Amino acid sequence: MLILLGIIWVLLGIYWGRKAKSMDGFMLAGRNVGLAFGTATAMATWVTSNTTMLAPQFALQLGIWGMVAYSTAAFGLFLFAPLARRIKDLMPKGYTSGDFIRLRYGKAAWLVFLGISIFYGFTWLISMGMAGGILMNALAGIPYEIGMTAILLVCVLYTLFGGLYAVIGTDFIQSLIIMIGIVVVGVAVIWSIDLEQVYTNLRTEKPMLLNVLLPASIMAIFNNLLFGIGEVFHSNVWWSRAFAMRKGIGQRAYTLAGFFWLPVPIAAGFIALTSGSLGINITSPDMVGPLMAGNILGKAGAVIVFIVFFCSLASSIDSLLAATSDLIVEDILKKMIKPGASEKWMRRASAFVIVGLGILTWVVCLPRIGTLATVLFFAGPMVASTIYPIATGLFWKSASAKGALWAMVSGTLIGLIAYFQMGWYTASLIGATVSIIVTVTFAKLAPDNFDWKKMDESVAQT
Amino acid sequence: MFFSKSFFEILILAALALMSVGAISLIVMLIQDMKTKKLW
Numbered sequence: 001m002l003i004l005l006g007i008i009w010v011l012l013g014i015y016w017g018r019k020a021k022s023m024d025g026f027m028l029a030g031r032n033v034g035l036a037f038g039t040a041t042a043m044a045t046w047v048t049s050n051t052t053m054l055a056p057q058f059a060l061q062l063g064i065w066g067m068v069a070y071s072t073a074a075f076g077l078f079l080f081a082p083l084a085r086r087i088k089d090l091m092p093k094g095y096t097s098g099d100f101i102r103l104r105y106g107k108a109a110w111l112v113f114l115g116i117s118i119f120y121g122f123t124w125l126i127s128m129g130m131a132g133g134i135l136m137n138a139l140a141g142i143p144y145e146i147g148m149t150a151i152l153l154v155c156v157l158y159t160l161f162g163g164l165y166a167v168i169g170t171d172f173i174q175s176l177i178i179m180i181g182i183v184v185v186g187v188a189v190i191w192s193i194d195l196e197q198v199y200t201n202l203r204t205e206k207p208m209l210l211n212v213l214l215p216a217s218i219m220a221i222f223n224n225l226l227f228g229i230g231e232v233f234h235s236n237v238w239w240s241r242a243f244a245m246r247k248g249i250g251q252r253a254y255t256l257a258g259f260f261w262l263p264v265p266i267a268a269g270f271i272a273l274t275s276g277s278l279g280i281n282i283t284s285p286d287m288v289g290p291l292m293a294g295n296i297l298g299k300a301g302a303v304i305v306f307i308v309f310f311c312s313l314a315s316s317i318d319s320l321l322a323a324t325s326d327l328i329v330e331d332i333l334k335k336m337i338k339p340g341a342s343e344k345w346m347r348r349a350s351a352f353v354i355v356g357l358g359i360l361t362w363v364v365c366l367p368r369i370g371t372l373a374t375v376l377f378f379a380g381p382m383v384a385s386t387i388y389p390i391a392t393g394l395f396w397k398s399a400s401a402k403g404a405l406w407a408m409v410s411g412t413l414i415g416l417i418a419y420f421q422m423g424w425y426t427a428s429l430i431g432a433t434v435s436i437i438v439t440v441t442f443a444k445l446a447p448d449n450f451d452w453k454k455m456d457e458s459v460a461q462t
Numbered sequence: 463m464f465f466s467k468s469f470f471e472i473l474i475l476a477a478l479a480l481m482s483v484g485a486i487s488l489i490v491m492l493i494q495d496m497k498t499k500k501l502w
Contacts, residue, residue, distance in 0.1 A: 034500040036491035043484070064465050064473070168502070172492070179485040186478045195474065199467045210464040246500070260484030263477035270474045 001303065002136065002147075005310050006154040012173075013158025013166035023343045026163035026350065027095060027326050028244040033168060038245045038253030041168045042077060043260045044175035044315035045237060048124070049131030050376060051261075052182075052268050052312050056288040058220070059269030063202075063209030065217030067269030072221055073228030077258035080232045084242035084250030086394045092247075093458040096323075097239035097390075098331035103455050104393045105401040112408050114331055116386060117234055120379045121324040125317065125357065127376045129365035132313050138290045139306045148365050151310070155317040156358035160351055164244055167318045174311035179260065181308035185293050185301060186267045192296055193277050201277040209273070220425045223380070227428040230383035233390045237323040271296075325353040377424040381415020381431030388432070388439040396443060397450045403442025411435035 020026040033041070051070070058066035091100065097117065102110040129148050136147020158166050202209050211217075232238050242250050272288045280295050282288050293305035329349050334341050341349070389404035415431025422430075495501045 029502055033502045034495040036488060036495045037502055039491065040488055043488075064470065067473075165502075172488070176485055176488060179481045179488075183478055183481050183485070186474070186481075190474070190478075195471050196467060199470050203464065207464065210470070212463045212465055256487070259480065260487070263480040263484075266473060266477035267481060270477070 001306060002140070002142070002150055002310070005307065006150065009154055009170055009314060010157045010161070012170055013160075013162035015162075016165040016169040017158075017162030019165045020163045023346055025165065026347060027322075027330075028240060029164040029168050031244055031246075033241075033245045033249065035249050035253055035256075037168050037172055038241065038249050039256045039260070040175040041171040041241055041319075042238070042254055042257035044171040044178060044311070045241075045319040046073070046077060046232075046257065046261050046316075047175070047178050047264055047312045048316040049128045049135070049309065049313045051264055052309055053131055053135075053288075054376075055265035055268040056272030056292070058265070059209075059272045060275070060282065060288060062217040062220055063206075063211065063214060063273075065212075065214055065221060066209075067266045067273075069217060069221040069224045070265035070269065071262050072225040073231075073265070074258045074262040075225055076228035076230075076232030077254050077261060079229055080238055080242075081251045081254035081258070083233065083391070083394055084238075084245070084254050087239065087242045088245070088247055088250055090394070090452060090455040091243070092456060094243055094455075095240075095330045096327050097234060097236045098327055098335075099457070100239070100390075100393070100455070101404070102331070102335070103457065104399075104450065105389070105404045109389070109401055109405040109408065110331075112405060113234070113386065113389075114327070116382045116408065116412065117236060117327060118324065120231070120235065120383050121237075121320055121327070122357075122361070123376060123379045125320050125324070125361045126364050128313055128317050128320075129361045130368060132317075133365065133368070135290055135306075135309045135313070139294065139302055139309070144368060145366065149362060151313055151317065152358050152362050152365075155314055155321060156354060159318045159321045160354050163350075164240065164322055167322050168241075168244070170318065171315050174315040175260075177311045178264070178308055178315075181304050181311075182264060182267050184304060185271060185297065185308075188297050188301065189271055189274055189292075193274055198274050198277045202273060205276050216423075216425060219429070223425045223427070223429045226384045226387070226432040227377070227380045230380070230385070230387045230428060230432065234383050234386035235323065236327045237319045240323050240326055321354050321357055324357055325350050328353050377427065378416075378419065380424065380428035381419060382412045384415060384428040384432035385409075385411025385435040388436045392439055392443060397452075398443040398447035399439065399450070400442045400446055400448040402446065403439045406442070407435040407438040410438055 055070040101113040132151035133144035133148030136142040392399035411431040411434040418430040419427035
């Protein structure tokens with residue numbers, strides 16, 4: 001199954017990759033993506049291994065609020081919808097989120113932003129490479145190292161051949177498989193056990209999971225909400241899609257994607273909550289999803305879940321490889337090292353960077369470090385500190401370069417202190433709070449008067 | 463204070479229903495984009 005899925009995605013990558021004749025084609029799928037592909041790519045990319053593995057973990061540790069907390073990450077997509085429209089209006093020929101920060105706030109903020117963005121992209125990649133290995137092992141008994149290597153190799157190959165065309169095309173198929181697969185498993189669970197029985201069992205065995213006032217869970221809602229918004233607002237994964245979509249599509253596509261994504265963590269979390277009623281012993285919290293489906297549905301369930309998880313991993317790994325390589329090639333290689341680079345040179349550089357990112361991720365993933373949550377949430381305060389510099393930078397003329405710089409630096413530092421001193425579930429919340437205070441204070445006390453025309457480099461150059 | 467049983471049931475069923483609507487909507491949008499040649 002793993003080999004078959006791998007071959008299908010690589011062949012599709014080669015097929016769609018034939019459309020990518022220019023850098024605009026390879027990096028941004030020709031900037032003309034329609035509503036169906038636009039919605040599907042935003043939805044599928046946001047369904048990561050973290051959604052299908054961490055949401056059940058959240059449900060088991062934090063109960064109903066945990067599931068709801070994870071689903072609040074959909075607000076990242078909802079709130080990015082108007083930004084996607086604004087981005088396309090302001091920067092019709094832009095390439096990356098780094099382009100925006102450089103043009104809007106200057107070099108210092110740009111460098112800090114690139115550091116945060118590339119670190120986050122790489123962290124996300126690692127968490128998914130690890131998830132790939134864990135899943136292959138849990139579902140099919142494939143050794144961790146081989147499973148992790150296989151999924152990374154497949155994603156590197158089809159992203160390499162097809163660029164964003166391949167990523168978006170495969171995302172459409174993957175989004176359908178993910179939604180249909182989770183609905184099938186969810187319905188099968190309801191079919192095999194009574195919802196009332198699940199509720200009664202939870203109330204008796206683990207009443208805190210049904211507690212409306214569980215403090216850590218309520219904190220997790222706000223933390224996850226802000227982490228989700230930060231992840232989407234700053235990451236080039238989402239900016240590249242905003243640039244890639246046809247004018248007038250971005251806002252609708254991101255809104256619809258948010259609605260389609262919202263129920264995924266709840267459905268995945270619910271499956272985990274039934275473990276007590278079914279008498280299934282959970283040995284490792286991040287393996288609860290695949291373990292449950294295998295137990296409930298037997299071999300057929302294991303195959304469905306294997307395909308769903310493979311798709312959720314591939315749809316995000318490919319996007320991250322493409323978007324992070326765009327950021328490195330466009331912002332670092334072209335803007336800093338070789339300003340006059342030709343399209344041919346950039347295409348070759350993109351290929352090297354995609355392969356290099358794949359190898360680096362593989363090396364870091366080899367020793368299985370920590371749980372998925374600890375790996376991912378470390379980046380939380382960093383991305384949360386970028387929310388307000390980006391949002392205000394897109395809409396307020398008064399948002400200043402100094403304000404953006406200090407918001408990102410102080411939000412990250414104080415958020416990381418909170419991460420270590422108080423807990424992961426406070427870090428994004430505190431990082432974002434510091435960031436908004438600094439951004440707004442600078443905008444009010446030392447306002448900029450930015451000229452929006454500077455955002456369109458194609459006009460500025462002519 | 464605990465979440466009620468009916469809230470729990472509605473939450474789960476609504477989530478599964480919304481995902482089904484999502485899958486159908488994507489297929490409808492794909493057909494429309496293909497008809498109008500606005501896929502990409």
